[in-house]
Amino acid sequence: MGDDAPESGRAMSQQTAPHRARPEAAGSRTPARRSWMARIRRIPIAYKLSLVISGLIVGCIGLLTLLIVQHQHQLLQVQFDNLGNTLASQVARSTMEPLLAEDRLALEVLARNLVSDPQVEGIAILKPDGTVVVQAGLTPMDAFPGRDEAPANWQGFAWNYRDPRNAVRLDLVSYSQPVRVKQVVAGQVVLTLDRTSWNRAMHQAQVHIALAGILALCIGLLLTFYLGRRLSRPIHDLLDLGRAIHEGEYRKQPFSIRRQDELGDLMQTLNRFAEHLEHKDRIEEALARYLSPTLARELVKSEHRPRLGGERVEATVLFADIVGFTRLSEGMDPEAVANLLNRYFAHIARACQRNQGIVDKYIGDCAMLLFGVPHHREEHAFNAVCCALSIQALVERENEVRARAGQPPLRFRIGINSGEMLAGNIGAMERMEFTVLGEAVNLASRLSSASTPGEILVTEAFLQRPDVRGRVVAHPHGAIRLRGFSRPVSTWIIEGLTPEYVRTLEERTERLWWQSLRRTA
Template identity: 40%
Template structure:
């Protein structure tokens, strides 16, 4: 038959709950006071110090215990030897009832510092001769046993310890008994009582010496632990400084230590990594010179997924080229021509950046700008129109400066359009570039080709956008027929931004001219 055993659950008393709650609050306060960051050097110091403290405490405890055990065994051996010697010396005087000799024997023993009492006891337990202190005069010395029980023990165990107390102090003593044999008969017992004060003093002195030595070793261990911890944690501190430098963009940090261990290998690996970061930075800077920052960032962030193809987007595209470039190039040296192109293209690129645009490519004397790609821009049409007007003003300002120097002016014509287009990586798997294609792009290029010097031409559809009419001032230009386009295209000429945007436009102009 199976029996069900009911277990009685004991409920915690309110006092137990209060104690546990108080303890948890104390631990929580202690955790709040602890710093969030504890350096490795302190952790290693605490660990090594704890190990030294544990080892020295254990060693000190073992030494103290062994010292006390050794002293106890020594006094036991001495007590047994002295008591046995007294028993042998008292044998003949006891049988001859020579009390004077027995008194001399017992009295002579207590002349020593450790022997405080002697005596001769009859087989029945009566004290025959005594000198000094006798345990049988103190009830606490023999409480719990009788004389007969002591004498029946093994000869090696016929001793006991007790406390000798007076009005001022209490000291430990030990009494030994040894039988006096005469021709196989126990004629009596020899009693010797020793003071353990000297042993206790020796034990305390030994304990004091061991504690002082242990404290000294622990202090030295703490110092050595801190030094070792500093040496071990120094590379960690250097690594923290190195990581901080890398995070701040300073890639020139190098470990100069040469260590033949794992830390040395880690330092060497870090130096290689920092060198790789510098090379990566140089590659990024070089890439930004050949590509727009937006395209370069997109390529670097998706380096493994770069492939041919694109996606349909709504964006704006701007074309600007130099009027009469062929004639100008015939009258200039290549170096001078390159200087002119670089100067004007730098102004155009700066204006493009201020209006969230991207330089798609340079094609001889022509530059192609994108707005709304590769980064999405809800206001790409206005940014493109404002950029075109800023380019127009910058070119006029630059030509004024050239005129003051007696140089010929350079005139640009600009075509601008917005609409749906395909944006992505075009070309081949061996060589590709980010660009846009589509009818809207082609129309912008055709508008640029029919524009005259210093004109900005847009289509009617572009200027008809609500976000353009309210912020850009323009007037209808003319209807033109474009190659590849069946219907004629009504065009508009952009003049300026509206009054609400003049302040921002002027600020952009000053930004470019001040930095150029």
């Protein structure tokens, strides 16, 4: 509670601080770029694996398709060239005799018969000097009249022709073969073939190959995505278990180890790790029932063995003792006595924990609470006062319940004192306990014994502490003599807190009461 005022003060100072405009950094695009890089790095492993394998599949299928298309193109080209050279050679042999006999009519008949073939678009029979003897159909000499080429240079010449009648584009190839008579060149034959149908067939084959490649690519991508998800599933299971361990859910269903690879070993290791943490959590939970949760965590996390001894600290001790409990418990069963103590001590424990204290021990019908140990807190004395007032309010609520049930009420005598004391482990190496010792502790115990039922008794020096002065309402009780102290002690009775803290304390006590009702329901 004592931290509320400083926090509100800081909030006010932040609100009244003058507004300062922040200049934009020169490299404002750098954070955005880094953000994109971070998003790319956060892509799930399944997608990364799918992208990598998909890239390999695309590359392999694309390269394979390219090689097949090129090989098919070369194969068709070779076959077409073989066909053209074979036909040109046959025509050269057929024209040998008519050409030697200068039988022009026979040569024209031969040329017309050849041109009637759908694949043959033209033929030209030339003399050795290049003079055209007979010509029919489309020939490169007519298509390229300005090109002065030797007849032999038309061998394998590829060219295009667009028919003016139907605007059809023809892919043509001309082949040249000499007409030889006993090693003497008697002329030259230039045969032009139509390669359009061959190119169309090759294009269709390429389309089919590409479609087959795309189909294989799609199947490969689907299989890749499926395999990526399947391979990354155990990784997601590992992440879920790691997240559960981080959040303290050690009792999460462990892995069913079916794998015999590295992931299986990792799953088995994580299962053992989760079991170890669960065991450690159970130990800490069990210790917290006998010690304060703070001490239990310290013992579990400590890397050193506990040892006897302690250190001097500035802390606060609170003793809460039930008035007349011995007389009240006469005639009660031990179980009923234990239940009665447990019900009231539960209120004390919750009020102590809510006000940053620890329960040191229960001594019969008395509870000893510590504030400021084992971890020092600046407002340990004020926290003890708030705890005592909460205990009084909770006890009054509990007494109202007992009154409705026709049972007698219980009253507590509370004594609080602060000062220097020795905090540490007391006892033997075989059996020790954490507690505090010193004159300040003894004085708190004597104050509890000297107070009247329902009162909180403190010393005048306690009220002058910086964290208590001006925040507590109290009236003097007078100087009293206490056993074990030679001089009278000036004492005061705490009535409550100053108005600015009353509402917060009441709300806190109300929440503690409803928590106790839920736990006992």
